[in-house]
Amino acid sequence: MSDEPTRRRDEGALRALVPRVLAGLVRRGEDFDAAEDALQEALLEALRAWPEHPPRDPGAWLATVATRRLVDARRSEAARQRREEATYAEPRASGPPPEEGDDTLFLLFCCCHPDLSPASQVALTLRAVAGLTTREIADAFYVPEATMAQRISRAKRALAGPPAPRLDQPGDLAVVLRVLYLVYTTGHVGPAARVDLAAEAMRLARQLTLATEEPEARGLLALMLLNHARLPARFDDEGRIVTLDRQDRGLWDTRAIAEGVRVLQSALAVQRPGHYQVEAAIAALHDDAASAEETDWPQILAWYDDLVALSGDPVSQDPAAVLGRAVAVGHVRGAAAGLRETDRLREVLGDRHRWHAVRGHLHERDGDLAAAATAYAEAAQRATDVAERDHLVRQAARARAAGAAGASVRIS
Template identity: 55%
Template sequence: MNESLLRELAPAVIGVLVRRGADFAAAEDAVQDALVEAVRGWPDDGAAPGSPDGAGGGVPVRDPKGWLVTVAWRKFLDAVRADTSRRRREELVEAEPVPDPGGALDDTLQLYFLCAHPSLTPASAVALTLRAVGGLSTRQIARAYLVPEATMAQRISRAKRTVSGVRFDQPGDVATVLRVLYLVFNEGYSGDVDLAAEAIRLTRQLAARTDHEEVTGLLALMLLHHARRPARTGPDGRLVPLAEQDRGRWDTVLITEGVELLQSALARDRLGEFQAQAAVAALHADARSAEETDWVQIVEWYDELVRLTASPVARLNRAVAVGEADGPRAGLAALAELDPGLPRHDAVAAYLHERDGDLVLAARLYAEAARSASNIPERDHLTRQAARLNARLRG
């Protein structure tokens, strides 16, 4: 049984059921039931089992998505028939629907828009999309939001109920869709390349059908970050900081495409946050070595990003850039204006204090940053940094 295949197919199957008339919550429930049958019955090679109506005699079929759609639809019909309070809906959906013509619609992309519907708050839209489309578990989403799993489960359930009566051809907010795509990409970039690739695929499709400079900017940003992925970890799995990465391992084809997309977006003179972030990524990609990085321009782009978003994270990254452009004390002065409780604040402070020569404070801050790290590779990297400085101090 191929779990990655199931995760890829699930959102498209939900989309098919919703377009056939199922409400969102019922569609997801039916698809989950179908996935359970697939997990139990599909062979290890990932092929679907025989025809779901039993006529196949166990002969594998060549259309796993079609198998899931058929099983999920019948699960939905069974649920409708069992619910006597929904007789009217049963009359509407009892007949088998006409097959979708040619698969012309991308149901996964359509599902993104449904999950980002204006009737939802941005936080709920992101959570619902990550659950229904991104394939993340409720627990993973709860960790991302720093809330209890039960709280996130309730939020997702409420969001599902909210969009259950929404027509599937009514798109959601593009800005929310972009934030969802970027969050899914970041989940994939930090630990699951398949999610990152799926986010890029969907953003490409959105860019092809949406005349929006920020969509192009987001796609450029994803490609420029994704180009560095092969160099982000060493052979032993250790995190490799940007300054130490082997730039010969960066994907120059993706970099070239990302830069060209960014230039086309910036030429429209309607700057947005994703374009500004992509500009920073492009400046890093343009430098042949860490020493040749144009930190002055990077600071200027972070100034634009802070103006656009007032994001504390952007201000934290700006402090690092200021430290590189104007020296560590200038960076520490910029950092002093920020909330010490920000994620990665201690790590940034440790780096700047080390550059300023205060190794004792830097070592302590690296250790504190490691204790609050959000993932194991980052924690291990910060722990090694603290150990490195402590070894120097003892020597």
């Protein structure tokens, strides 16, 4: 019988230990890049040694081996090597070792250092915290492995300076939340994704909610849960996008929706609303509707008003919010009113595919199928995601065919 399941289980157990051990090395003052390399060597040694000689304390074993690698790499004195190993052999004088969740969050904040670019923050988080390989991360972002390796190496070198920010700095927490949402949205692409980044983002968001009372952390987790609940219905059997109004709501994950609503309610109870909480509230209203026709658009519009008000310059800072509000206006006050909202956004957002897609939707609701087809086609030309571009092409063809059929009926 193949030992492949056992090997995968062992590798999974090793991956779960990475954040705790790496955080211990970084906490002690080791260079992030060197510590991560040493830990990778320790992991390879573990895969060779553990099947025949499993350690009593796997975390301590990895920490000790990684420490030896660091000492060897620096060509230190033998006495220094003994001091390094002793550091990991004895408990800390200041108290018990931190919980695994605390270590993971410490490492997460290191990876989300404000000196790093958003792309580097995301890549380093997936490498060091989630334990994904460079190839897995490169595959998730559809870039060459060498490109991703360079990005991660530059990020690790940039962390050679001061210690990372901690949970008592709200501004830095906002950076962590943004990185987690970027990880989530990258993974929330469909059932064929090679690496479940969305699940990893939700796992980290759960840990974050246990470590901070900041309601936006719970708002983000709620938003992820409420959006992810609809994923089973978001694509058809051929991998094509199914829009929200046409989804089979019987496929939605009702348990995830219920959990998302509970988490959101606990966040809103603090009465410090933020972007993630408001976006989660909008998602909850969509999830609560038994059908597209039963969607509570007036309440959704009210939440969009709150969301836009949270941004100093919403058109440039949060274009998705103002476009979403235009759709809500179209459902509440009529398609013509929604189109007038988009007219006011033309100068700033007119070159974006989502602006044209919203125009197509509103023109279609207004009964102008020719204009809808043109808008959908314009959106398709600007879309960069293949699945979304194909969807918009189909939308344009459908509107064009429906318009031609209507004209034929009127002539006859």
